[in-house]
Amino acid sequence: MGRKRTKSGKIRLAEVAEHAGVSPITASRFFRNPEALSEAKRARVESAAKELGYVPNLAARALASHRTEVIGVLIPSLTNNVFSDVLRGIYDASENSRYSIQLSNTRYSILQEEKLLRLFLAQKPAGLIVTGIDQTAESHAMLEAADCPIMQIMEIGPNPVDMMIGFSHYDAARAAIAHLFEQGHRRIGFLGARMDPRVQRRLDGYQAAMKDAGLFDQRLIVATATPTSVTLGGALFTDLLAKSPDIDSVFCANDDLALGVLFECRRRDIAIPEQIAIIGFNDLEFMASAVPTLTSIRTNRYEMGRMAATMLIDAIEGRRPEQPVLDLGFKVIERQSSPVRRSDSRPTPTGAGTANKMVALPSSHD
Amino acid sequence: MGRKRTKSGKIRLAEVAEHAGVSPITASRFFRNPEALSEAKRARVESAAKELGYVPNLAARALASHRTEVIGVLIPSLTNNVFSDVLRGIYDASENSRYSIQLSNTRYSILQEEKLLRLFLAQKPAGLIVTGIDQTAESHAMLEAADCPIMQIMEIGPNPVDMMIGFSHYDAARAAIAHLFEQGHRRIGFLGARMDPRVQRRLDGYQAAMKDAGLFDQRLIVATATPTSVTLGGALFTDLLAKSPDIDSVFCANDDLALGVLFECRRRDIAIPEQIAIIGFNDLEFMASAVPTLTSIRTNRYEMGRMAATMLIDAIEGRRPEQPVLDLGFKVIERQSSPVRRSDSRPTPTGAGTANKMVALPSSHD
DNA sequence: AGGAACGTTGACAGCGCTACCACCAACGAC
DNA sequence: GTCGTTGGTGGTAGCGCTGTCAACGTTCCT
Known part of the structure; x- marks a missing residue:
């Protein structure tokens, strides 16, 4: 069938295109923006890809397009149950997207975080999820300068770099x-x-x-x-x-x-x-x-992770949220x-606020 | 300084090479196999890279070399404490290596595992860590055919695909x-x-x-x-x-x-x-x-993760372990x-074995 | 002294894909 | 009818790096 193969025996986009009787660039478009194709060609490319078992080469795609489909996630701990719930939300939300998660552990060190951030940013991630709002000045500057959406999670605070989701x-x-x-x-x-x-x-x-x-x-x-x-x-x-x-x-x-x-x-x-x-x-x-x-x-940890990844992916794809800071309350x-x-049963001391029991409270930002 | 830059303003290997007064390929070798360079050039490239803040483009590297520096990890659950300990070990061991971890969650489904395996293998990972020994026949065949080291963790059993670390x-x-x-x-x-x-x-x-x-x-x-x-x-x-x-x-x-x-x-x-x-x-x-x-x-979960990643990286780099199956006992x-x-205080019923208290037992394979 | 062997270096040609631009038909507006 | 305009398509030229192989200087052996 395919006359040209990569050494590893993998199907390339060119083979799919040939099989479908279209140019490589049309086949490429099918995977990136199917709506741009005519009904007929779309079907042809689709069946050709399926028939040949085509799997895109992400490295080539990243090299040519100057971006990756990787979402970097920086969390302080892998042990803490709290973060495993958040992570589960993040992974769940990313599962059916084209994006993959790249996880790193800062071990509660903002210096380590800065180092990892530098590493991540160098690979041009599609987006970034960072924990908290206490980055080093250097980290903050890098985040500000990054040309990808940034999501800060676990907390909300006054100066979001980009988007923020958490609670007070x-x-x-x-x-x-x-x-x-x-x-x-x-x-x-x-x-x-x-x-x-x-x-x-x-x-x-x-x-x-x-x-x-x-x-x-x-x-x-x-x-x-x-x-x-x-x-x-x-x-x-x-x-x-x-x-x-x-x-x-x-x-x-x-x-x-x-x-x-x-x-x-x-x-x-x-x-x-x-x-x-x-x-x-x-x-x-x-x-x-x-x-x-x-x-x-x-606290809504799973939801926080899920929403963070969902909103981030939306932002990556150009659908910026109307409201970039989300308070999930407690x-x-x-x-x-x-x-x-x-x-x-003394009266409640004054000034301590009155939390409605069992009722979700959006945390008022300090 | 650098006269040519990529659109994104990033330093390329060629700039480093020029700055160091060597050919690009020599600079390339510095990052892959520094021992191959002469003392003098090694120092020149090193300082040039540091001075320019060079960060290699992994996509280009992966494309040119037909391999990635990604270790795929398939685990059944992100929630379970047991796996977060294992993961911590894996991340710790990979941290100071060139390899990065790509984690996916099979949710205890061997069909999901098969799907993810297919996805991973298509990207030519440097190595793979999978949980347990109960893969689908299809998964097993893919693992056998994979041209990278494979580590099975959490259990030990009779027919390792490649390496195995766990306990009975x-x-x-x-x-x-x-x-x-x-x-x-x-x-x-x-x-x-x-x-x-x-x-x-x-x-x-x-x-x-x-x-x-x-x-x-x-x-x-x-x-x-x-x-x-x-x-x-x-x-x-x-x-x-x-x-x-x-x-x-x-x-x-x-x-x-x-x-x-x-x-x-x-x-x-x-x-x-x-x-x-x-x-x-x-x-x-x-x-x-x-x-x-x-x-x-x-059970030695952290150690299991750490050893798994360490042995896998060793195998990737050609240092295959003398003993591919490791029983960490309990x-x-x-x-x-x-x-x-x-x-x-009736006597111990017969046939039930006599575990030495508080003593590590390598589990004898069924 | 001649040659082999080694260590070190460089030239070249891609890896598989996409950005960019050009092109072509079909269509409506004037 | 001419001109844009649009939607669909293709050609070209790389992205930044490494595999391969050739070439060089040096050392060591016979």
Whole structure:
């Protein structure tokens, strides 16, 4: 059939064109912009390609067209459940597109991020997804100068490079504290691990809420740069108890820590929620299953990834979104670990806001 | 300086060569095989490249050389913690190599895997990492015919396509059951979710061990195709209790299920380990932190990913391993959820093997 | 001394595809 | 009827790099 083959025996576009009785350029157009072809030729090329089992050579395409069909994704961690949900959304959204995902791990280092960004940009990606809004100045400049759509995820903030999708960690933390206030708690501890920018903003939200209520106390805060884990949750809670034995509740910056606190309370025979209330962050699956079930802040991680990739692909293909910044909000999911305190139903401290329970809140941008 | 530039303003190899006062091909060799150059030219090219900020065009390289520097990775799930550990190992190992990772999600479908394999192979990857040993016949044929190194991970089995790294899920399950036998348990339930080939083999191992001991009972098995979760663990355990109220222990095919069982026991006021012993699989981090701490089978997931990528890269570069199949084994990690039963110290049933506690076992291939 | 052998370098010709421009018919507007 | 205009098509000329092979100088052997 095909008289000329590449050494590897692969079918080239020229063979398809010949088989279909059209010029190579017409065949090429079929794959890039089928609408430009007449009905007849389109059908001919299509059947020829199928018959020959043609698969385009992406390297040649990239070389000739000066662009690739690669979407670069920079995330800080592969271990963290939070990111695997986001990633799943990204992969799902890209699956039926022509774009492929190129994933890299910054390990929570903005210097590493800068290095990877340089690497990515050199290959002219079709688009880029980066985590957060805390890039180095150099990274920021590169992103600004990039000639492809950029999507920042996980957070929203004031100066999007291009598009942005996320939620306010600050507001979410405030809502968590507001919830505990409503339930009658006053001595609310904070547990944080890793302390990346997003956790830091949760801490900021916590501090603001506590200060507004006149309840701030430095001794209520236990934070570490150590990567998060369930075990660490127990350890941090132990520290917290040592510093502030009189706490009535704990806000954990993520759910792993909350689970660790739950187990530590079991070990110490501390009753949840009677002695200590717990609220987590992210609403991982196990929170609804624990005993007692654990209150948490639900964030739309899968949706965030899916939307990010979808919007990015749209932008790549010229369909720029009307609204480049999307706030996916969060929900306070109330469970057994933070019920209303009947015995102590003081009014909600002022200034702490009033989160509607179980209702999605678009986070107002700081 | 550079008088000729690509439209995008990028430095090309030719510029570097000119700047260094050598021919383009010499400059090219510097990046592929620096040892072939003389000391002097090597230094000249190196400094010229650095000075100009040269970044090679991978598309052009791929087109000219008929190969890419991409390692394709096919995994069944992005959600499962197990795979994120493996992936982290793969990414870590590839990070300082010239190879980049192209990840795709088969969603536990061998048909999807076949499709993705076809796609990958068309782009001539430098190497391929696939999960498990249960490919379609078509996939298997493609892998056999591929002209790049192939690594199968997560399992070991009799007929490696090329290289293989993993452990025997069958043996690991048998070791889990042997451990429970040793502790004096007889009515051992099995809980399984998803029932992918690896979980199936764990079930096989469980069944074989139980049959060998003359303790097999179909009513002890609860398995579902539903994806795993902590909540599901509770539900499956509830089913198990309904079918076999007299169980003395449960082998959970993964740790999420084990955690779900733990919580369900709390809800039902079933004492662990006094009434029911629990053993999980994978030894996720939280198992050591739960109350009581949970016995599990430790598998070397990160190491598996790291070794897989390392060996694959070695093979790509011509350093084929002396031993193409690597058994990473497993460990029984004994914790509070499965202590020795003093009150009932019958001898270990025969035929169930005797796993050395806490000692790594290379899994003998079925 | 002559030749082989080696290490180092360069010229040339593409890899498979697409950007760019030119072309041609068919059509309507004036 | 002439002129644009449009939609469809094709020719040409690379994209930036590397495979291949030839050529060169040097060293070592006989």
